[in-house]
Every structure is written in structure tokens, then in C-alpha cells.
Amino acid sequence: xxxxxxLPSLTLADLSQAIAKSRTRFKVDEDIDLxxxxxxxxxxxxxxxxxxxxxxxxxxxxxxTWDYQHGCTMCGYFxxxxxxxxxxxxxxAQWRAAAAEHKGESIxxxxxxxxxxxxxxxxxxxxxTIVAEASRLxxxxxxxxxxxxxxxxxxxxxxxxxxxxxSHFMVALGLESSSDEVCDKAINKGYGFRHFVEAAKxxxxxxxxxxxxxxxxxxxxxxxxxxxxxxxxxxxxxxxSDIISVNPTNxxxxxxxxxxxxxxxxxxPWLWSVxxxxxxxxxxxxxxxxxxxxxxxGSKRGAHNCGRCDEExxxxxxxxxxxxxxxxVEAAGAVECSCKPxxxxxxxxxxxxxxxxxxx
Amino acid sequence: MLNVQGRDAAARxxxxxxxxxxxxxxxxxxxxxxxxxxxxxxxxxxxxxxNPAALVVTTARFSDAGPTAVAGQLxxxxxxxxxxxxxxxxxxxxxLGSSVSVFHGAAALFRNPRRFAPAVAAxxxxxxxxxxxxxxxxxxxxxxxxxxxxxxxxxxAVPLSLAAAEGRYLTSHGSFAAATLERPECVCPACGGxxxxxFTEAExxxxxxxxxxxxLGAVRNAIRxxxxxxxxxxxxxxxxxxxxxxxxxxxxxxxxxxxxxxVRRSRxxxxxxxxxxxxxxxRFRERVRDRYQPRTQAxxxxxxxxxxxxxxxxxxTHRAILDTVWESGxxxxxxxxxxxxxLGLVPRELELTYPAAHYxxxxxxxxxxxxxxxxxxxxxxxxxxxxxxxxxxxxxxHTYRLVADLLPAGHVVTCEGPDATKPHELTRxxxxxxxxxxxxxxxxxRDVLRGRLHGLATYQFGAEAADKLFEGVQVQGKWPTGKxxxxxxxxxxxxxxRGFLSLTIDGGERIARTGKYCVEIEDFPVTGSIFAVxxxxxxxxxxxxxxxxxxxxGDVRAVGVAAMTGPEMVEMRRGEAVKVRHHV
Ligand SMILES: [Zn+2]
Ligand SMILES: [Zn+2]
Numbered sequence: 001x002x003x004x005x006x007l008p009s010l011t012l013a014d015l016s017q018a019i020a021k022s023r024t025r026f027k028v029d030e031d032i033d034l035x036x037x038x039x040x041x042x043x044x045x046x047x048x049x050x051x052x053x054x055x056x057x058x059x060x061x062x063x064x065t066w067d068y069q070h071g072c073t074m075c076g077y078f079x080x081x082x083x084x085x086x087x088x089x090x091x092x093a094q095w096r097a098a099a100a101e102h103k104g105e106s107i108x109x110x111x112x113x114x115x116x117x118x119x120x121x122x123x124x125x126x127x128x129t130i131v132a133e134a135s136r137l138x139x140x141x142x143x144x145x146x147x148x149x150x151x152x153x154x155x156x157x158x159x160x161x162x163x164x165x166x167s168h169f170m171v172a173l174g175l176e177s178s179s180d181e182v183c184d185k186a187i188n189k190g191y192g193f194r195h196f197v198e199a200a201k202x203x204x205x206x207x208x209x210x211x212x213x214x215x216x217x218x219x220x221x222x223x224x225x226x227x228x229x230x231x232x233x234x235x236x237x238x239x240x241s242d243i244i245s246v247n248p249t250n251x252x253x254x255x256x257x258x259x260x261x262x263x264x265x266x267x268x269p270w271l272w273s274v275x276x277x278x279x280x281x282x283x284x285x286x287x288x289x290x291x292x293x294x295x296x297x298g299s300k301r302g303a304h305n306c307g308r309c310d311e312e313x314x315x316x317x318x319x320x321x322x323x324x325x326x327x328x329v330e331a332a333g334a335v336e337c338s339c340k341p342x343x344x345x346x347x348x349x350x351x352x353x354x355x356x357x358x359x360x
Numbered sequence: 361m362l363n364v365q366g367r368d369a370a371a372r373x374x375x376x377x378x379x380x381x382x383x384x385x386x387x388x389x390x391x392x393x394x395x396x397x398x399x400x401x402x403x404x405x406x407x408x409x410x411n412p413a414a415l416v417v418t419t420a421r422f423s424d425a426g427p428t429a430v431a432g433q434l435x436x437x438x439x440x441x442x443x444x445x446x447x448x449x450x451x452x453x454x455x456l457g458s459s460v461s462v463f464h465g466a467a468a469l470f471r472n473p474r475r476f477a478p479a480v481a482a483x484x485x486x487x488x489x490x491x492x493x494x495x496x497x498x499x500x501x502x503x504x505x506x507x508x509x510x511x512x513x514x515x516x517a518v519p520l521s522l523a524a525a526e527g528r529y530l531t532s533h534g535s536f537a538a539a540t541l542e543r544p545e546c547v548c549p550a551c552g553g554x555x556x557x558x559f560t561e562a563e564x565x566x567x568x569x570x571x572x573x574x575x576l577g578a579v580r581n582a583i584r585x586x587x588x589x590x591x592x593x594x595x596x597x598x599x600x601x602x603x604x605x606x607x608x609x610x611x612x613x614x615x616x617x618x619x620x621x622x623v624r625r626s627r628x629x630x631x632x633x634x635x636x637x638x639x640x641x642x643r644f645r646e647r648v649r650d651r652y653q654p655r656t657q658a659x660x661x662x663x664x665x666x667x668x669x670x671x672x673x674x675x676x677t678h679r680a681i682l683d684t685v686w687e688s689g690x691x692x693x694x695x696x697x698x699x700x701x702x703l704g705l706v707p708r709e710l711e712l713t714y715p716a717a718h719y720x721x722x723x724x725x726x727x728x729x730x731x732x733x734x735x736x737x738x739x740x741x742x743x744x745x746x747x748x749x750x751x752x753x754x755x756x757x758h759t760y761r762l763v764a765d766l767l768p769a770g771h772v773v774t775c776e777g778p779d780a781t782k783p784h785e786l787t788r789x790x791x792x793x794x795x796x797x798x799x800x801x802x803x804x805x806r807d808v809l810r811g812r813l814h815g816l817a818t819y820q821f822g823a824e825a826a827d828k829l830f831e832g833v834q835v836q837g838k839w840p841t842g843k844x845x846x847x848x849x850x851x852x853x854x855x856x857x858r859g860f861l862s863l864t865i866d867g868g869e870r871i872a873r874t875g876k877y878c879v880e881i882e883d884f885p886v887t888g889s890i891f892a893v894x895x896x897x898x899x900x901x902x903x904x905x906x907x908x909x910x911x912x913x914g915d916v917r918a919v920g921v922a923a924m925t926g927p928e929m930v931e932m933r934r935g936e937a938v939k940v941r942h943h944v
Contacts, residue, residue, distance in 0.1 A: 264468030265468055342526050346522070348521075349391065349518050352391055352392075352516070352518055353497055353518055
């Protein structure tokens, strides 16, 4: 799609090498119990205009296949993966331990640090068992996957299993940006917008819902560039999405982003930018839910402003997420804080710089 | 192309050719679209990127209507190689046109003096002499002097605008919250003597630009006048971080030392604790310790206090002491050495050199621990180089106490109070020297002069070349001048204005045999100055102001004074390398 952002001519090898270098200090835990899931928590989630309780489960798998060879500049989820084979029995054991914790939540989100639909990671048998059992407990099952694993057959299989139990299935696709330039040279994503579109179409044809993740402020983009890029990306992906979730980059351990951040070459996005993309993106995303849950919001590693206004702004964003009422975003934008002029200056000036104009 | 006009420490001033226009450096790159304070002449600007993957520097003429940019001249691609994290901890520079190197991550590194100082030294080395060093994101007025001193030539106006956005009102002596300034601070066209607490962001920004432009002018002048260090020491007082940075830069001295002229006329004001560590002062001490050899036969070491007036021998204090020495009949027997700070030890023969003849210290009469340690180190090294039959301390008591335990047993103290020029102290000195002269005979003033000129040569050329120059020579003259010759052939002379020996072609032949201080040129007849383009090789020890020998294939072609450092004249393709005094 739109290619307004132009980045240096980095190759996949350049970026993959830089990403690998950022991980040199990471040590795999060999003693981890492969029958135990990583984490489980509960939260509120709005779906089809109403508020639901949701359970989020992190399964421990071998990890992301793409990550084994290349990895993405901002992704540190590999720290929670096993880095060795986790077999179908173990995966099912993890799932059943989590299912025992079910307390009436209607939405289940399963994350693996990789791709639930990748049979090398979650074997066909394990996937079928988990989806069949989960669809009996939850009204909606959301999993995350790269587009290459969203084959029509697999999508039909999971959707049919859910429908049989009166449940729905949704795939979360990490598009990050509709600009291939950004995905290639700033994220190392390994696929482009057309792959996302194909996967999203396959999902819809199979009756599977599509949740699209966009990444606000990958490395090497200025604040100005990423705001424009995400506003464009929202419009580009809206026709293919049921939910669009704008994820402000948070600085995860052992990532290239963290290396840059430690060298004061990177700052996570401002919350003012989050507000701007929601406000400007909303009209084009009218058919989809547009939301943002800034992970680590208000902290140095997450999207943040100056520390004085963060809490108030984050409160408004949360209210907007559940109500979809843009008035909350406007109210947040009207919050008066002395960091606003600085933010405006950063937006204006960062393009004149080679690194981050402002690091705190 | 660079046209270098002034040099001081690692800083240079001059003109940078941007195609159609020349701009002065050290330079500030203004931000396109922002009103900049200079109304009447062309200034470099960072242009809005036509292609977001690049940074463009161009020139623009500023008017109230805003800048009118001409075609871009320098283009910098944003590259991953430029990200410090990706470069194995090495500094990575990116080329911006053919004459500027971009020091990536400079603004981020600047927050950590411990990392910044070695990084800027490495960047300066990598950018070498033929390229200016641009530190993106640095340019607050209070930082300009110290950054220029460390070797950064190009700044930008981004930090001036960011500061304004934060309400910070910048001056050469620090940063203040504009909102707290209830009284006018500045009379620049943006301020007009109004109180900054009523300023809009745009007004603060405009003031910040004027403040930076004014300080840039001060820095350029200081470079031309050889007073940059003094400006730096004044400026770093405004913030402990800047002071810490200067100390770190001084600890990474070789870079600055190489670029600091060895002969110059400007004064050195050793006003602060940091003065002790400035590169040219530290170099003097290191050379006295490592290069200098006392080549005098004089049997008596006479330790003397420094005088306010320089050179010492022209001061009232030293004239009174020297008259006493002369009248005692020991004039031909004495090697006099001055104990001082920040130079430590100045043997009489070095009193005309830079910075011995040029420094001023606020005299308080006592030494701090650092000064004391440095004086003791140099005195110990001197006493190891040569055994003196007699040692006389005519130092004020507080200085004497500092070094007393280093002096050989049997040394004589001739000054018992705080003031070495008091008549009774001088009388005691005269009496002691008279009794020594009775034992030792009168000695020869000519030998004293020879010792001084030869000792100076060891400091100037190193002992090997100096000894070669002085083989079998005669000397004549009266300190502080002198001539070195063999029969009617003069080899060198000491002019008082430079404090260094000047060579003749014959003297040059002798130095050339050691290979020291030689500049090897292409094969062409020398008729005037040697330009860098004709230089094939040069002794890396050559500093600006050094006496050098111009050779080709072993033949001496000329002698003269270096206008560039050795590495610089090898690298540069233009500019005067050697001012020739004599040629064959
Ligand atoms: Zn704020
Ligand atoms: Zn002003």
C-alpha cells in the first residue's frame, strides 16, 4: 500500500544480525516444566458492543518459527518460549491446567509467543483438542498467527469446531504497518501487506474473525513518520478487520529496540501520538473496533508522556477502548500539560535528526 | 573543501565550501523554516528532507520572510551502520558531502561524559583533518566552547528549539526556566531587554538562537586568538556536567594534544583546577619529564620560585636573584630551575617556550595536592637524570617543605621565609654561592649558554637529534638569545619571540640525519611556502609551530616552521604546510 515512509536500504541479513546480537545475553531456562503454561490472567474486553470477561492464556511452545531464523526488531516474546520441542501431550496438559481455572469468562485469548496455527509449533492434534474443548467453555476464542499459517483448510477446521459448540473463532494478525517499507526495514516482519490481505480474506471466507495489530513507532521511524504511517495503516486494514488494535511499541528485553533504547537512540511513542492515531484513524475504521492497550503505558519502557499527565490520558484511552466513544479521546487530547509543546517540537524536529530527537 | 584559518586545541576555524557558497565554521546548522537570527548573510541550514531517508544541508539567506533555500549540497542517508549499537562499540561516522563527517548518536552520548569523551576523541581521529565533525542534536550555547575544544566543528539548532519548547532560556552560562526570569537578562533583538517570563515559546526560541549565534562568534574568535581553553574553563563552570566533561576530555588528551600548537604567542590563564590538565600544559610537563635532558655541566642546582612576569628572567624577582648569583661569582656554575604550577618545573633554558613564557596563575602561595604531586614527580625525574654536586633551595618555605625530602642530603636552604626576594634572603643566597664558587672555581658563562641551548634542543627535537645538532659546536651570545655555529657556519639561533631554536640549512642537515622533524616533499624546487599537496611524508611528532626540515630523498631542501601537524600535512590536499625560512 502507501509507501510514504522511506527507510535506509537495510537487508534482511543486516536486521537479522542486529536482532541476534541484541539477544546474546539471553539464556534459555533448561529446567522449565513443559506441562505448565506460562501465564494466565483475566481482564475486561469489549466485543460486539458489550463488555465481557476475558481470560488470557500464554502457552509455552517451541516458539515462533520466524523467530528461529530472523525475529522482529521489537519482539521479545521468545523469552517465554521453550526453545525446544513441546509435544502435543504437553501442550494439551498446559491447556487443561488453564481450563481448570475457567471462572465463567466468555472470551479466551491464547498466545504462544509464536503462532497457534503453525503446526510445527502447536501440532494438529493439540490444536484440534484445545479448540474443541475451549469452544465448549468460551463464546469467542482468539489466537495469534502469522498469515502463512492461515490456510483455508485449517481456518475451516477451527471455525467448524467452534461453530459446533456455538462459539466463534478469531485470528489476530500482526500486520504492524501497511507499508512494506516499514515492515521490511524497521520491523523485519518477513511478510507484506498483500500477505495480510490474503490471510484476512481467507479468515473471512471461513467465517473466522480478524483482529489486526498495528505497531506504533517501530525503530528507525520518527514520531511524525509513525503517526502518519499508522493513520494510513488503519485506513488500509480497516476493510479487512473486525478489530484493529494499535500497539505502541514497548521496550522488551533482549530486543533490538531495547539495544537502541539503552543507547538512547530510541524512545517509545508518546501517549499524545496514541490519541492522535485513534482520533484521526477512527472515521476510516468505522466498520471495525479501533482500540489501543498501551502495554506498560506511562512507564519508560511503554508509551508515555512526561509522567505528570500519563495517568489521566491512559484513563481516557481505557474508557474509549470499552465504549468506542471518541469523546474520551478528545477529552484526553484536551488534557493540559507542559509536555505538549515539547511533544509538538519533537514531532516537528525529529525529521532533522539522525537519531531520536528526544530521549528522557 | 576546507579552508582552515585558525587552530586551537582540537578546534579549527575557517570556511567550508558548500558549492555556490562558503560558510564559516565552527558552524551552526539552522533548521529550515525556523527564523534564524542572522539576517544579512548566508548560513547553513538543515533542509526539510525531500526524501525522508536523508538529511540535507544547504545554505539559506535569512530574512523575516524565512529562509530561502538553495539547492541541497550535502546529503546524509540514514543508515543502520550509523547506529552506535550496531557497530561493536566503535564510533561510526557517516559522510555528509566530502568535507563533513556525521558523529552519530552524539546527542545521546553527550549525556554520559564518561562515554562521550572517548567517543568524541575517536570520532575526531576517524574524521581526521580533511573533514569537519558534525554532532547532530548538540548546540546549546553553554556547550559550544567545550565541544569545539574537543574537536566538534558543526552543531545544529534542534536543541535550541527543544529547549524553547520546554521553556528553557539558554545563555552561554547555562540554562534557565524562562518563567522564573522576572528581569531582563539579554538585549538581543528577540529579548530587547524584556523579561523572559512573559515570552512565548517562539520568542524563547528566537532568543536561544541569538544566544547560540553570539556564543558561536565568541568561540570562533577564541580559536583565532588562541584563547579557546580560557573560554572553555569559564563556560564549564555553569554546570557540573560540563566540568566533568572537560575533565574527561583532558583525560583523553592525545587527540587534543596533537592538534594544539607547540609555539604560540597567546597567554595561558591557569585560573582553574582544570588548567593543570589542559593538553598543552600537560604536554609541557610530559616533555620535561620524558624528553628534556639537562645538558649543562654546571655543578650547582639552584631551585627558584616563579615570578608573575614572564619570561622569568625579565621579572624584578628574577633579576634580583640573578644579580645576586652573578655578584657571588657563581654565574658560570649554576643550573637554575624554576618550581611552579601548573607547569611543575621550568629549567631556565625553557623559560621562553610556550607555555612557560605565557602563563598566568592567580597567586595564592600554596599548592593543592595535585599541584604538589606534579611538582614532586618532575623534580624527582630531574634529580634522576643528572647528579648535581650541590643543591641549593631558594624556594619560599612552603614550597621548600613540599620537596625537601626529595633533595639530596647536604642540600642548602638559602630562603627561610615566605618571600625569596627579601634582602636578607638574597644576602644568604649570595653568601652560600660565594663559598661554593671559592671551592669550584668560576665556571664559564659560555658553557652555561651552551648547556641552556643544548637543553632547549632536547626539549624541542628530542635528545638524539639535539645531541647530533650540538656535536662539536660553539655558541655565542647572551641569554635569552644565542647562536650555535661551527667556525663561520651557523647551525641555529634562538630568537626570543618563539622560544625555540631556528635552524639554518646546515643545522637542518644535522637534524635530517636523525630523521626527526623532517617533512618529505615531492621533487620540486622550493621557492616559498610548502603546501600540503606537495608533502609525501612527515614526522608524526610535528606540531603546529615546530621547526622542521624539508627534505626530498635525503637532501635537505629547506628549513622552516610547521603550519600544520605532521599527520595533517600528509593528509590534507590544500593549505600551507611549512612556512619556509631558508631554502637551498
Ligand atoms: Zn505531560
Ligand atoms: Zn535574548
